Amino acid sequence: MSNSNNLSNDDKLMLAAIDLIAKKGYNGVSTQEIAAAAGLSEKTLFRRFGSKQNLLETAFDRFHYSEEMTKLFNEGQIVWDLHSDLQLISRTYHEIMERNRKMIMISIKEEGNLPGFQERTQKHPRQLLEFLTNYFSSMYEKGKLISTNPELQALSFMMMNFGAFMNNLDSDDSFPTVSLEAFIMESVQTFTRALTP
Numbered sequence: 001m002s003n004s005n006n007l008s009n010d011d012k013l014m015l016a017a018i019d020l021i022a023k024k025g026y027n028g029v030s031t032q033e034i035a036a037a038a039g040l041s042e043k044t045l046f047r048r049f050g051s052k053q054n055l056l057e058t059a060f061d062r063f064h065y066s067e068e069m070t071k072l073f074n075e076g077q078i079v080w081d082l083h084s085d086l087q088l089i090s091r092t093y094h095e096i097m098e099r100n101r102k103m104i105m106i107s108i109k110e111e112g113n114l115p116g117f118q119e120r121t122q123k124h125p126r127q128l129l130e131f132l133t134n135y136f137s138s139m140y141e142k143g144k145l146i147s148t149n150p151e152l153q154a155l156s157f158m159m160m161n162f163g164a165f166m167n168n169l170d171s172d173d174s175f176p177t178v179s180l181e182a183f184i185m186e187s188v189q190t191f192t193r194a195l196t197p
Helices: 009-024 031-038 042-049 052-063 066-074 082-099 101-109 117-141 150-167 180-195
Strands: none
Touching (some): 009 031, 009 052, 009 101, 031 052, 052 101, 052 117, 066 082, 066 117, 082 150, 150 180
């Protein structure tokens, strides 16, 4: 997505909105500024999205992780080996979250300012929770997981990874002796040992 010539006008507007709102806050950016940063007219922004909030919400839906996670779970990337699968899920999650760092910062800063926005941002984590819960249930049915509460395990795995991401949200040096890769390897190993029959 780095070559702006290949982007659609909608993507240009969404990326400009994310970039500017992350820097200046939702109320600190006008639709005119967003359109100008995208190299388009404000009229185009309103014709395509109707409002600044709708533009931001559409950007969240477009660039968040549910589409990539859906592919991961539904297109044969899962191999039904707990250790391998959890590493893949964890690495994919962190790649997407890192790419969407600005959106995450917006969702934290603007949480109370935009009506309905929090519900919109919760859609993606809820979908991932559903995928992981179904995965853990299937692994139990295949005899590859101990008897446990699959939703609770899914939530624990998500919270562990979200915590690691949030720890590094503002900088990468909160725990300089532990790399993200080392965290993924160790946490997945611990999860695998705890849940394997």
